[in-house]
Amino acid sequence: SSELTQDPAVSVALGQTVRIKCQGDSLRTYYASWYQQKPGQAPVLVIYGEDSRPSGIPDRFSGSSSGNTASLTITGAQAEDEADYYCNAWDSSGNHVLFGGGTKLTVL
Amino acid sequence: QVQLVESGGGVVQPGRSLRLSCAASGFTFTNYNIHWVRQAPGKGLEWVALMSYDGSNEYNADSVKGRFTISRDNSKNTLYLQMISLRAEDTAVYYCARDYGDTQVIFDYWGQGTLVTVSS
DSSP states (O other): EEEEEEEEEEEETTTOOOOEEOOOGGGTTTTOOEEOOOOOSEEEEEEBBTBOTTTTTTTTTTEEETTTEEEESSSSSOOOGGGEEEEEETTTSSEEEEEEEEEEEEEE | EEEEEEEEOEOOTOOOEEEEEEEEEEEEEEEEEEEEEOOTSOOOEEEEEEEETTSSSEEETTTTTTTEEEEEEETTTEEEEEEOSOOOOOOOEEEEEEEEESSSOOEEOOOOOOEEOOOO
């Protein structure tokens, strides 16, 4: 298929662990990258590759992948983690980029 | 430091044209593929187009094919998006993003975006 699917919304209690999933056929071939976007701001890369974090991203963010599913895990969610999260990856052709529909994370 | 600065957005009537620019600095522009990504008001991110590092390959989303053209001027460290036959559904914030990846897409730096509003 030519799409990446994410749950529209997820909530987590402060300090608890949450996993955000991204599903798509192209993820069997390509790793996903994950982005955090807060209102009125540009997206920020938080995870890429198998489980790599750019400089400045807290280590409570981690990534994993299995089959057609990529996951972003936040271990010990903080209030400042409340945001929209998007995954992206190449499509199966390798020359178009797919974005997931985004997951709105609420920290309770 | 790495910077991407978009410009050229504004209000335009349906059917008209607009050209966006993305000025890059702080890195070797010719080493990276650069993409355009857009976000309609209240909606998610949508990939628009890709220009390879050397300008030899370009790819466009089906939603803009035949209407949008991506190009780059490596002598000016600038990426462009020429948009023609604009429609109301093209209304969005347009971002340029640097692709750090080789075998995967990794948008490691984004511009602040420029708003395009298509309205009569």
